[in-house]
Amino acid sequence: MENTKQKEQPAAEKQLAEAVRGLDQQHGSKEAKHEHNNHNNHNNHNNHNVKGSHHASSKISATLQKMFHTERGSDTESEKSENANVQPGQTSHPRFQKTENGKHIHRLSYSRRTHRMQNFFKELGIHGQPAINADKHAQSHSLSEKYGKPQEIIGKGAFGIVRIAHKIEPKVPGEKLFAVKEFKKRHNEPAKKYIKRLTSEFCISSSLHHINVINTLDLLQDTQGNYCEVMEYCSGGDLYSLIVSSGGGLELDEGNCFFGQLIYGVKYLHDNGVAHRDLKPENLILTSAGCLKITDFGNAECFRMAWETQPHLTRGVCGSEPYIAPEEFKDELFDSRPVDIWACGIIYMSMMTSSLLWRVAIEKEDPNYRAYLEANKNDSFTAPFQCLTESPRELILKIIEPNPKKRITIEQIIADSWFSSIHICHQQTTSASDSSISSTSCSINALNEQATSINKTSIANIV
Incomplete structure (x- = not known):
């Protein structure tokens, strides 16, 4: 059983474990013994998950075990204690705080796993990523070389x-983080x-460049031949996780701010001839400062x-x-x-x-939707809308209008008096001449210079 577990151990973890072994030898036996005793007393009930080099006797080894143990799906006792008073999606400070000038501050935390990974690399003094074998194709080397080796899964x-x-x-303190989406082929595709x-x-x-749209940087192949899309990394997680962790819903001004950012992001898409067609909280990601970004244009x-x-016009679900x-x-x-407005x-x-x-x-098929239609015919509303005051409720009911020809437009939403009163803390300011982007097709401009130089040839040869 232990041998099987060892085979399943990720390559990155093995390499880090090797680095730890070398560093462990540099520590004094007194400190090693002390840490080993503390580690055993604290995590005795988890010993069956500790493998080989993870029987750590130093702080570095304990950190490694703690980090990878949690990544496999459970928290250690120390993590539970450390985060006992912190709700998911929150830091030790309030997640959302109003200021005296009528504005507000978002504080959305890094994921614990990401934070530990960053600190761990810094503690080890590792200033680069494991090299890719020389026999791998040039593009996979380019992915690791340009953006670092993709590590833990975040979605x-x-x-x-x-x-x-x-x-x-090497010349800049710290590290840069990127989100790398690995495209998988569909069955029999x-x-x-x-x-x-x-x-x-x-x-x-x-080709989309807006504060409320994810910044997509590149398209490359990894070592397995899968195509990978490189994007900016947003540490605040996705909106769905924040909603779930909030319990009964977000704070009023907090949700209004995110809604305002979403509307301006969608307006930018529509102004440039693009419909998202899959808007949902899972496809809306957040920075630690609460900047909402639309992602996943599949x-x-x-x-x-x-x-x-x-x-x-289009057709289909x-x-x-x-x-x-x-x-x-x-x-x-x-x-x-x-369709996007409804969402x-x-x-x-x-x-x-x-x-x-x-x-x-x-x-x-759905009794709740049927009840909504009945209320809509009688100029009334169902129970969920009771949480809204009159002005926002009137606007939302115009947005969730069953007849698409009567549904409010994105321009009318922005012109609404209640919407105009929302304080939106991340809003792009552009001149009239910058409201759209030049293009030769789809109202979208050509690929950015960096991406074109890398991908033009390979894409043209295949498509």
């Missing part, structure tokens, strides 16, 4: 995972379709080319059921912009109530 989806890459800059799918997502996301579509004035607009379930053509309203109610309005917006 999982149906067709890919997201890892943190730690990039050590042809290679050409796989490449077109991921390059389509990359071409859209890498289902995005271009509804208007740069030279066109009218949008292309796309996204996660609780956030899907009712018109998507009908076999009819529809404008994709109201924004559902997300707002999720932030306020910490729950979903309904499972699916189909009258015959």
Whole structure:
């Protein structure tokens, strides 16, 4: 059994363990004995999970064991004690705090795992990542060399995972962190379709530049040949995790701020001919200062080319059921912009109530949605909306309007008097000439210079 566990031990962990062995030899026997006794007394009930070099006798070894033990899914007693008074998504300071001038401050914590990984590298004095074997292709070497080796998993989806890459800059103190999304092929998916799918997502996301849209940097291959999309790393986690950890919902001004940022991000997308088609709290990530960013453009579509004035209509269901607009379930053509607007309203109610309005917006299948339709016909509202005051409730009901032709537009939302009163702490200020980006297709400009120089040839040869 122990041999099996050793085989499953990640390569990165083994390399770190080797580094620890060398450093352990430099410590005095007195300190080693003291730490070994403390470690055994404190974690005796977890000894069956400690492998080989993880029988640590020094502070560094104890840190390694603690870090990887937690990554496998359980907290040590010391971590539980350390975080007893800190809720998920919070630091020791209040997660959200109003200031005297009427503004507010967001304080969203780093994940404990990421924080430990950073501190551990600093304590060990490791100023680089493990080298990739010389026989690996140049692009995988380029990924590790440019952005650091992808390490711990911070997110999982149906067709890919997201890892943190730690990039050590020898001439700059500390390290840079990047989020690396590894695209996985779908079952029986042809290679050409796989490449077109991921390059389509990359071409859209890498060409969008707005404070409330994730900054996509590059598209490269890893050592297994999987394509990886490199993005900025946001340490505040995703909005879904924050909602869940909040219990009964976010604070009013906190949720309003996130909602305002979301609306401005969606307006930017629509101004440039892009509909997201999969807006949900899981696809909205946050910086530690509370800046919301729209991510995951795997289902995005271009509804208007740069030279066109009218949008292309679309058909079909796309996204996660609780956030899907009712018109998507009908076999009819529809404008994709109201679909995004509908999702924004559902997300707002999720932030306020910490729950979903309904499972699916189909009258015959969901009693909650059916009750909502009945109330809507009578100019009334159902119980979840009682948590809102009159002004925001009126706006949200216009957003979650079952008839897409009557649904409020993004411009009308921004012009709403209540929306205009929201204090939004992360808002992009651009001149009128900068409200859209130049382009030759999809109202999207060409790939950024860095990405084009790396990916142009490889993509052109495959697609």
